[in-house]
Amino acid sequence: MPLPDFVRTVTFRWTLAVAAIFVVYVLLLFGVIYWRTERYLTSRSDAVVTLQAQIFAAEPPERQLDAIDELLRQDPRKVQNAGLFTADGHRLTGNLERLPPDLRIDGPAQRSLVPVGQSRAEMQAVRAVARKLPDGKVLVIGRNVDEVVAITGIVGEALAAGLIPALCLSIAAGVLLSIRAQKRVDEVNRRAERIVAGDLRQRLPAHGGNDSFDKLAVIVNGMLDEIEALVHEIAGVGDDIAHDLRTPLTRVRIGLQRGRANSRTLEESHAVFDNAIRGLDQSLAIITAILRIAEIEHNRRLAGFSNVALAMLVREVGDLYEPIAEEKGVILRVQADNETTVRGDRDLLFEAVANIVDNAVKFTPKGGHVRITLIDGAGKSVVRVSDTGPGITEDEREIVTRRFYRSDRSRQTQGVGLGLSLVAAILKLHGFRLTIAAGPGCVIEVACPHVSAA
Amino acid sequence: MLGWETTMAKLLLIEDDREMAGEIIAELADHGFEVDWAATGIEGLDKARSGNPDALIVDRLLPGMDGVTIVEALRQDQVRTPVLILSALGAVDDRVRGLRAGGDDYLTKPFDLVELIARIEALLRRPAASLEAKLKVGPLELDLIERTAKRGDRSIELLPREFRLLEYMMRRKDQTLTRAMLLEEVWKYKFVPQTNLVDVHMGRLRHKVDDQHEPPMIHSVRGVGFILRAPA
Numbered sequence: 001m002p003l004p005d006f007v008r009t010v011t012f013r014w015t016l017a018v019a020a021i022f023v024v025y026v027l028l029l030f031g032v033i034y035w036r037t038e039r040y041l042t043s044r045s046d047a048v049v050t051l052q053a054q055i056f057a058a059e060p061p062e063r064q065l066d067a068i069d070e071l072l073r074q075d076p077r078k079v080q081n082a083g084l085f086t087a088d089g090h091r092l093t094g095n096l097e098r099l100p101p102d103l104r105i106d107g108p109a110q111r112s113l114v115p116v117g118q119s120r121a122e123m124q125a126v127r128a129v130a131r132k133l134p135d136g137k138v139l140v141i142g143r144n145v146d147e148v149v150a151i152t153g154i155v156g157e158a159l160a161a162g163l164i165p166a167l168c169l170s171i172a173a174g175v176l177l178s179i180r181a182q183k184r185v186d187e188v189n190r191r192a193e194r195i196v197a198g199d200l201r202q203r204l205p206a207h208g209g210n211d212s213f214d215k216l217a218v219i220v221n222g223m224l225d226e227i228e229a230l231v232h233e234i235a236g237v238g239d240d241i242a243h244d245l246r247t248p249l250t251r252v253r254i255g256l257q258r259g260r261a262n263s264r265t266l267e268e269s270h271a272v273f274d275n276a277i278r279g280l281d282q283s284l285a286i287i288t289a290i291l292r293i294a295e296i297e298h299n300r301r302l303a304g305f306s307n308v309a310l311a312m313l314v315r316e317v318g319d320l321y322e323p324i325a326e327e328k329g330v331i332l333r334v335q336a337d338n339e340t341t342v343r344g345d346r347d348l349l350f351e352a353v354a355n356i357v358d359n360a361v362k363f364t365p366k367g368g369h370v371r372i373t374l375i376d377g378a379g380k381s382v383v384r385v386s387d388t389g390p391g392i393t394e395d396e397r398e399i400v401t402r403r404f405y406r407s408d409r410s411r412q413t414q415g416v417g418l419g420l421s422l423v424a425a426i427l428k429l430h431g432f433r434l435t436i437a438a439g440p441g442c443v444i445e446v447a448c449p450h451v452s453a454a
Numbered sequence: 455m456l457g458w459e460t461t462m463a464k465l466l467l468i469e470d471d472r473e474m475a476g477e478i479i480a481e482l483a484d485h486g487f488e489v490d491w492a493a494t495g496i497e498g499l500d501k502a503r504s505g506n507p508d509a510l511i512v513d514r515l516l517p518g519m520d521g522v523t524i525v526e527a528l529r530q531d532q533v534r535t536p537v538l539i540l541s542a543l544g545a546v547d548d549r550v551r552g553l554r555a556g557g558d559d560y561l562t563k564p565f566d567l568v569e570l571i572a573r574i575e576a577l578l579r580r581p582a583a584s585l586e587a588k589l590k591v592g593p594l595e596l597d598l599i600e601r602t603a604k605r606g607d608r609s610i611e612l613l614p615r616e617f618r619l620l621e622y623m624m625r626r627k628d629q630t631l632t633r634a635m636l637l638e639e640v641w642k643y644k645f646v647p648q649t650n651l652v653d654v655h656m657g658r659l660r661h662k663v664d665d666q667h668e669p670p671m672i673h674s675v676r677g678v679g680f681i682l683r684a685p686a
Contacts, residue, residue, distance in 0.1 A: 284564050295546070319615060320641060323654045350643070 011181045015174025019167055026163055034155050038148050045127040045143040046109035053129045053141040056082075061135050065093045081114055081126050081142030089138075096140055103130045105138060114142055125149075184213060200228045241290065245283050252279035289422070296348065296425045307451055308346045310381055311336040314374050317353045321361055329366035332357075336374035340381045342448040344430045352426040355419045356385045356444050363389035363442070380449045388441040463578050464488045466507040468498030468524065469540070470516050478511070481567045487574070495519025502528055507535060509577050511570070514541035514550065514560075522549045525558065536577040540565070554638075568678045572632045581625045589624040592684025594663065594671060596624055605663060605671075615641075616659050623672070623682040632679035656680055 052071070059067050068082045072095055083094030091098060097115040104110065112128045128142035187205050194202045203224060206217040252275075259272030318334030325332035342349075353372075360370045368388035375382040427434045427446060437443040465487050469475040472493070479489045490505055492498035495516040502510055502524070510528075512521040525537050539560040541550050550560050557580060559573050589596040593606045601617060603610040612620065619640050623631065633652040637643040643651075660672040669685035 288562075288564070291542075320643075320651060323658055324651060327654050327657075347642075354643075 007178075009178040009182050009185075012174050012178035015170060015177065019170045019174070022170065023163065023167065026159070026166075030155055030159050034152060037151055037155075041148050041151070042127060042145065045145060049109050049127055049129050049141045049143050052082075053131045053139060056139055056141065057131050057133055061133070061137070064133075064137075064139070068094050079144040079146070081124075081128065081140070081144065083140045085138045085140065087136040087138065092137065094140070096142070099130075099138060099140065100128065103128055103140065105130045105132050111145075112142065114140075181213075188217075195224070200224070200231060241286070244286055248279045248282040248286075252276045252283075255279065293422055293425050296422070296429060305343050305345055307341045308344050308349055309339060310342050310383070310448060311339045311374050313346065313350055314353060314372055314383060317350065317357055318372055320354065321357050325361050325370060328361060328364075330361055330364045330368050330370055332361065332370045332372070334372045336372070338374065338376045338381075340374070340376060341451050342381065342432075343451050344432075344448075348426045348429070352423045352446070353383060353385075355423050356383075356446070359419050360385050360387040360389065360442065360444075363387065365389065368441075377447075380447050383446045383448065384443065385445075386439060386441060386443040391439070391442045392436055462486060462488060463508040463574075464490070464505070465509050465511060465574065466490045466492065466498065466501055466505060467511045468492045468495065468502075468516065468521070469511070469513040470494065471513070478567070478570065481571065482574070485571050495521070495524055499524055499527060502535065503531065503533065509574055510535055510537045511574070512537055512539050514539055522553070525553065529556075536580065538570070538573055538577055566632075569632050569634060572630045572635065572678065575629055576626065576631075576635065579626070579629060589621065591624050591627045591682060592671065594624065594684075596621055605665075605668070608665070610662050612659075612662065615655070616662065619655065619659055620663070623680070627682050627684070630675050630678055630681050636679070652679075 056064060056067055064084060068084055071082055072080060081094070081096055083096030083099070084092040085099045086092060089099045100112045100114045103112045103114075107130070109127050109129045112126055113123045114126050114128060115123055124144060124146075126142035126144050128140060131139045131141075133139055184205065191202045191204055203221045204217040206214050206221065208214065255272060255275045259269065259276075263269040263272055314336040315334055318332060318336075322332050357370065357372060364370055364387045370385070370387045373384045373386075375384060424434055430448070432449070433445075433447040435445040435447070437445060465482060467475055467478055467482075467489055469478065469491070470493050475491055475493070479491060482489045490501055490507065492501050495518055498510075498512065498516070499519075501507075510525075512524055514521040516524075521539050521541070525539070528535065528537075537553065537558040539550060539553055539558070540563060541560050542563050546560070546562060553560050559577055561570060561573060587597065587599050589598065594603070595605075596603050596617075598621070603612050603617065603620060619636070622636070622640050633650075636652050636656075641651075656672065660670075663672055664670040671682055671685055673681050673683060675681055
């Protein structure tokens with residue numbers, strides 16, 4: 001017969017294990033209680049019989065018979081045994097039929113089986129002592145230890161009464177919990193299978209509770225949200241790539257087709273080829289830029305990080321772009337005096353700042369200004385690039401850092417449209433913050449935390 | 455045609471893509487190179503050791519062996535043949551970057567064939583580390599200690615970056631230098647900027663080096679880059 005599913009769950013196995021440990025523990029506890037109680041009662045009986053024997057032995061011989069009878073009479077619970085025997089073992093008085101054979105004379109109190117009752121030869125377990133009196137008679141004093149047996153019975157009953165329901169209860173709880181857990185696991189499995197099958201909108205069931213299962217479900221759902229968003233983004237990026245590549249490739253294709261049909265001379269053919277190569281170069285540039293961003297985004301290693309002198313870097317970027325600005329009739333000013341050090345990959349940071357400046361120079365009309373400023377703040381430096389170009393509207397600010405986004409107004413300007421997404425990728429790798437602020441024109445700020453003194 | 459003097463240098467191409475190899479070999483042959491081809495790393499390593507080529511072109515990703523591993527194996531054997539590694543952009547790591555420090559070079563795919571030729575030329579004509587204090591090309595003279603330049607008797611005022619650019623070009627006179635090479639070597643710029651940075655900087659330098667009535671020394675090589683030559 002196959003076992004039901006819940007038996008194989010971890011919860012159920014743990015329940016069984018815990019129940020077993022519980023049983024062992026309770027048995028041990030009861031054992032100790034029993035053992036201690038028994039020892040206590042025994043030692044008390046021993047003390048009593050030893051004392052009694054001492055007292056009776058001290059009585060004058062003519063009082064002893066009466067004293068023993070008296071003692072037995074005054075014992076309503078019938079726990080007392082006493083007997084006086086002649087030196088050769090004949091009973092003189094008391095409730096013992098004969099001298100117990102295993103009882104050592106003048107020894108310490110011990111366990112002994114004694115025959116009791118005049119009519120039946122009934123044996124009873126007692127704690128007893130035997131004393132040889134000066135006149136040669138033997139005095140035996142005993143005390144019934146049925147109490148201990150009774151206590152054992154009580155303990156056993158308590159054990160059964162407590163343990164068996166507890167066991168049943170814990171196993172029932174285990175089964176219940178296991179079935180519940182199994183149900184949730186089955187539910188999760190079903191959902192997960194749907195997700196694997198491609199339904200990314202599925203989420204794990206979270207019952208709004210605060211147990212670990214719910215917490216786990218919330219975490220996994222968070223991951224699924226992120227994955228869903230990423231997949232959508234990738235799909236979107238894929239569309240964008242396809243679109244941006246199709247345009248130049250279509251142009252190349254048409255150009256080649258027309259060139260093949262219409263070229264008469266070698267010069268004409270060459271012109272067609274040159275056009276085609278230019279178009280393909282543009283497509284390749286797009287692919288290169290995408291790969292470059294992917295490379296930066298995947299390169300999470302920080303091993304290449306070192307201390308970077310920011311002011312020097314900013315001045316070098318300014319130096320690189322100054323002639324370009326001048327050629328365009330744009331005034332480029334660099335203000336970076338305070339030497340500050342940040343931690344990062346120098347080449348990548350240079351690329352990021354250069355890209356920002358490149359954009360600023362590109363979008364600033366003739367006669368405009370581009371200003372690169374290094375501002376020292378508390379614990380961080382800010383590289384600010386501001387220009388007097390058309391600026392970026394509030395709606396566009398977040399979107400420009402995405403791959404391929406180009407402001408519609410910039411469609412006519414040369415470029416692949418990946419500049420700011422590249423910058424965003426680099427800064428994300430560094431943990432630096434990119435802000436596109438309002439202002440006349442465009443203000444882009446990069447906040448770089450200083451290297452901590454440690 | 456592209457402006458450099460062709461040498462009968464012997465090259466070894468280690469590239470597993472047959473079609474790609476065919477294109478590269480054809481282009482190199484057009485420029486007067488003699489090219490041997492190996493399709494696998496093992497074969498390439500054998501040919502590199504026995505064939506004594508003047509330079510190697512090695513694909514980074516080869517079946518069974520990494521291109522950089524080949525270079526390292528050769529260097530272990532004290533083979534100093536210059537190497538150009540072809541690497542996918544995503545596979546440029548510290549090992550590949552380290553090649554430039556060792557005097558070798560790398561190119562990322564996709565690349566322009568003229569860029570490949572220019573790099574090979576540059577590798578074959580690596581300027582020996584000279585301790586000369588002055589560089590001379592025709593009438594052009596560069597004093598590396600005084601940091602001054604003059605053409606004939608006319609002294610030329612150069613900004614530091616222009617000085618660096620001119621020094622680099624004078625050390626590699628008669629060699630076509632691509633924009634990417636100049637960016638990497640002169641500006642230590644590791645990426646291709648969106649703007650024609652090099653052209654603008656070169657334009658300024660040319661303006662200073664070649665006066666209106668002087669025969670030009672800095673020439674543009676269409677679609678490739680620039681070349682510095684003594685006037686004929």
